[in-house]
Amino acid sequence: MTIRRRRLLGTAAALPLAPAAIGGLAAPAIAQRAPIRIGMITTLSGPGAALGNDIRDGFALVVKNAGGRLGGYPVEVVVADDGLRPENGRAIAERMVRRERIQVLTGIVFSNVMLAVAPVVLGPATYISANAGPSQLAGEGCNPNYFNVAWQNDNLHEAVGQYVTQQGVKRAFILAPNYPAGRDALTGFKRFYKGEVVSETYTRLDQLDYAAELAAIRAANPEAVYIFLPGGLGINFIKQYAAAGLRGRIPLYGPGFSFDQDVLPAVGDDALGCFNSSQWALDLPFPANRQFVDTFEAEYKRLPSLYASQGYDAALLIGSALAATRGEVSDRAAFNAALKRAAFQSVRGSFRFGNNNHPIQTIYMREVVKDAQGRMVNRTIGTAFENHQDAYAAQCRLPA
């Protein structure tokens, strides 16, 4: 009996570990010369699958629109699923870099996977991050072979801290899961927030029910609530926030991750009127963005998310570098120098790299509304930062 129970609990504890699944997807390549192979390690199974799915689709869209080419040169995108497990990501990276000799990689969604993969790929290959932006790779640990085309992890949180301060919020209730990225998020928020933090609450990473925290929020009656709750956690919280009658009474803020197209259709009206930050928005008026949104919707029959925009920009960036190096990627220094120029039309308007190969860019504030067709979308309502650079760039010794 005792042994049986122990085994039962052991198996229950092993549950959240999702399996590895490896798939290959080859972009069509019609070419005289061998196509340039680009490795995409991303999360395509488990609860984070929608994010990796959008990065992959955004990237593939650029390749498809250009007839299987980037920067005029035929490419082959090799896709593999890390299942949100760092050890899987690392094994795939080793296979791609050491066995298949792939020299350009991208696609990782989660920072823990990124940190496991970085030591394997940086050097033999150049990595262009389309999402994960851990501080470890932005400050002292920055690397000439690592570029981030999305953001440094703190940026969107900093933006909301800045924006609510501009809005004159004096009392904020802030909440995140109790794990490194959760604590970093609230640190980022507080870096630019000047008012009082009435409570800094950390919840379990596997928490489903937020009733206890919602009651505490009602009792504290703050002027703003800031949450960083990725994926399903955010959906749970936003639904419960509305059901508790708090929506419309206390403004709810978050980073764009909790309020984008991967989440909004599942939350519905409960998200209306929530505010969030992002480096990109559906309604940004730039021609490159209009083309991106229109072709994405035509191709995939859904609206793109910020993750899709990041995958799309990563492909454009790689294309710009390939065009500059005439399709040559084995001269690492020349390819990296071409990437650093960022000579591409980003969907988010102005974009350039700082000395640490992370973006210097505008961060927008958005509000969740319904569009003319009744779909849940974000409307841009202002900017929190212009030409914003991350807090770690000064510790990086790479030249500008």
Added chain:
Amino acid sequence: MTALLFVEQTLNGLQLGVMLFMIAAGLTLIFGIMDVINLAHGSLYMAGAFVGATVTARTGSFALGVLAGAAAGALIALLLELAVIRRLYARDHLDQVLATYALILTFNEAVKVLWGPAPIFLAAPPLLSGTVEVLPGIPYPAYRLAVIAVGLAAALFLGWLIGRTRLGMLIRAGTTNRETVQALGVDIGLLFALVFALGGALAGLAGVMAGPVLAVQVGMGEQILILAFVVIVVGGLGSVRGAMAGSLLVGLADTWARALLPVLLRGLLPPAAADQVAANLGSVAVYLLMAVVLSVRPQGLFPRHA
């Protein structure tokens, strides 16, 4: 913390508890009677939520969605029993764990193929989407009250079924001594299939009921299954009464720890340290409860008489 806030948090704990009960009851019956560890029980919960959400979206009726979710749970459980679980009764627990873990992966991929990787939408019916003033100054979500009502109704129904009917008598007998029941000429295959379907229906029901509160997404079953395992170990394996007691204890311990600890600790420590310690203690409250219960009653609160 005021008395009113305490009442509200107790309601929250109760609601989490009955939700857990609907999943744990099936899990504990299947384990108690068939001696099968079914890790795929959470997949039935997920299936209930997805089918319920789809039917609600198509028909516009949440009630139909609830029925469809429970029916889907029962039907899939029945098919599962016939196709896979039936072959596992004679195997040891490790084989069962491996096979049902494979089922989790299969179900998750199947849902991804059918519904896509993004979470889907399910809202409470308009009638239940507001708040109710349960006590002066405490607006409480009407839907959560409905969850409590449905959960308690399910518990009463199970209590009646197991305590007062012939089927229940056979189930109780099966939990205590399977071989004797079989020797007395009871069609044990049919009994097992019925219990499996019953567990599946409850899990499916829990899935739809959870939909408006939680994200309906791939992998939702595994998150709640871990708590359900804690519940049945605390309550005593195979006991429905134990599952009820365990669910309520786990629900209340989890909610109270999260609600009360920050307030208590803020009186003792500086705010930042208090928040940090409260977060860490709150995370392990459920497991502390389990450790304490097991050290006092190693067979759980209501052990079956093996």
